[in-house]
Amino acid sequence: MGAGFSGAVIARELAEAGHRPTVIDGRDHVAGNCHTARDPGTGVMVHVYGPHIFHTDDAEVWDYVNAHTPFRPYRHSVRTTVRNRVYSLPLNLLTINQFFGQTLRPDEARAYVEARADTSISEPANFEEQALRFVGPEMYEAFFKGYTEKQWGVDPRELPASILKRLPLRFSYDDNYFAHRFQGIPGAGYTALIESILDHPAIDVHVSTLFQPEMTDRYGHVFWSGPLDGFFGYAHGRLGYRTLDFERFEGTGDWQGCAVMNYGDRDVPWTRITEHRHFAPWESPEGSVLYREFSRACGPDDIPYYPIRLVEEKALLAEYADRAARTEGVTFVGRLGTYRYLDMDVTIRDALDTARAFLDRAPGAAMPAFVTPPL
Structure with a gap:
């Protein structure tokens, strides 16, 4: 269920091993949230559900996607407007010098930022404390606080410190948003890439088709990339x-x-x-x-983008994960199926690993509900 990266990659791997997969998606197109379409009025290739930049250090995944459609080099450029001025992102030496009106060298900038950091915070307990320890109050207020409140809809003190630990602070003028070896965008768009992966005579694709959980009995096994809670009819409540x-x-x-x-x-x-x-x-x-x-x-009729995964959501996730583990004939995959925020390369890696686990299992052995546990 699902014609995004998870469903397409698993279907292709199984088809090449001699199975006859059926791929079903409720939307009228393949590629899920990665769907791209040429705008007829301007000729621009539009990322319909928001931009997707492919970046990875996984050479096998990079070779896999390029085997289906050539990727073009792309260097992601991000800026931010704060207090009527434009700054470079991610935070780097140019940002620091711009913001503080300085001409610091890397070693000077490192000491300058450290002098502003709140060193009394030894073990940051939340996002705000991590930011104050990381860059100090001035840059936290300018670059993190307001954006975070808008993005997550909560006070930064309610978010885990781990979110900020993933964001780089560079003491050089390198403003390449990602640091992975392989970066690019498919020249023909992501939808063309997914269509190529699904282009196999043994794969049967149905779009504009809603899959109901009771339909699982029709198939030898179901790989579900829809919402984990949705498979169970939101019986325990909705994941946030x-x-x-x-x-x-x-x-x-x-x-x-x-x-x-x-x-x-x-x-x-x-x-x-x-x-x-x-x-x-x-x-x-x-x-x-x-x-x-x-x-x-996110409401019941909205497209879910970012799993919240705070304490309440993780407790609910544990209930659904336990129920999934007791459900035979279904493996939950992808961003929605495992309630994790996944970059595209990780989604593909998980899909390849899932398909191989299915193909390599011993005769009669059960397939687990999750190849990559969600908790």
């Missing part, structure tokens, strides 16, 4: 997500000069503006398609 609203507008030529412009001020309602022409720098359309993004709590 953040969703996104997109306000589309068009421009002429290059409207903002970069792919993504964040807005860190709390009084600006959107979190960022994405300009989609920049996700295909090898093209030169005359027009431009842009999205303002607004983050909010």
Whole structure:
């Protein structure tokens, strides 16, 4: 169930091993949230559900996707507007010098930031404490506090410190948003990539088709990449997500000069503006398609984007994971099926590992509910 990366990769691996997979998706297209489509008015290749940048250190995954459609080099460029000024992201030596009006060298900047950090915090208990220990109050207030409140809809003191630990602080002028060896975007778009993965005579694809859990008896095994709680009819309650609203507008030529412009001020309602022409720098359309993004709590009829995974959600996840472990004939996969935030390369890696676990199991052996445990 699901024609995104998880469903497509698993189906292809099983088809090449002699199985006859059926792939079902409720949307009218494949590729899930990675779906791309050419805008007829401007000619821009639009990332319909928000931008997706492929980056990985996994050479096998990189070779896998490139075998299906060639990737073009892409270097992700992000800026942020804060207090009517534009700064470089991720936080780097240019950001530090811009923000504090300095001309510091790397060693000087390291000492300068450390002098502003709250060294009384030895074991940060939450996002705010981690930020204060990490960069001090000035940069926390400017670059993290307002954006985080808008993105997650809670006080930063309610978020775990681990979220900020993943964000880099560089004492060089390197503003490449990702640090992975392999980075790029498929030249023909992500939908073409997924279509290629699904292009096998043994794979039967059905879009605009809702899969009901009771349909599992029709198949030898089900790989479910839909919402974990949805499979069980939300019997224990709904797992919490953040969703996104997109306000589309068009421009002429290059409207903002970069792919993504964040807005860190709390009084600006959107979190960022994405300009989609920049996700295909090898093209030169005359027009431009842009999205303002607004983050909010996910309702029953919304598209779930970001799993919240705070204490309450993890307790509920444990209930569903236990129920899944007692359900025969179903393996839960992907971002929604395992209630984890997954980059595309990790999703593909998990899908390959899941398919191989299915193919390599001993005759008569049961397939686990999760190849990668969600907790």
